[in-house]
Amino acid sequence: MPPDEAENRSDPGALTRPQPDNDDVNFDIIELLFFAYRDFISDPDAILSKSKFGRAHHRVVHFVNRRPGLTVADLLETLKITKQSLARVLKQLIDSGYIHQVAGHDDRRQRRLYPTQKGRELAMELARPQSRRIAKALRDIDPGGQAAIRQFLKGMVDPQ
Template structure:
């Protein structure tokens, strides 16, 4: 009498709610730092993906964030004006404005990533070996199938790009 019916009748309440609570706390550490700088989560996202993908095109950033160029423009302008991000003309296509973090921008991006990494590290420290890979597979499997390959490629490519700077 444990299972109510075939084909998984009962919603997966635990994971639904844990995703809510985990994500809430996961973004809270950066939020506090950003607040002191008069920035919000939107700035964080932009700074993060520019830091991870130096020279990214505006159009590609819009694809990743899935927001309109007007929404992006607002926060991007502030990051540019305050010297966290710079633009350079595309070498081949001079219409493009390729985005790069400045040293100041990189420092902030890394500081925020460090906070989230610390939280993840504390979480994994409590768990079995292989927990990192298990979490990776679960989260990747939650992504829309059409988007999944692109996301995984983006992550892998960004890793190569940043290691090339060492």
């Protein structure tokens, strides 16, 4: 008799044993990623909760700060959201003076996005606690281990 069947006999429909890692699945890293990301975004979220902006604004101001001059299309590709979804938050950031847009030099249909000084400061303020968390997590990990971490994270990303 398979173990689950015996289990079900005493408690119909309810599997009572924990589900451990097995050949197919790597539950522990799945969970570590969930917990790490959950707390990683809690830092900027706490700061943003006192402002009129949210997570979506954070992402936009982050990437505009990191890659000044990117186009709207670049940003959509990076964030993997629709232009209507981006439009809402981008408009608020532009209207509030955090981001500045300029028609493209070669292709004047493009809107190239740049942070203002205020935008750069916001991006930095939000990045700081996240960086502190990362620094703490990397402390006591040797250079080889740190390289492995970067390689792993890169390997998790879809090609392109």
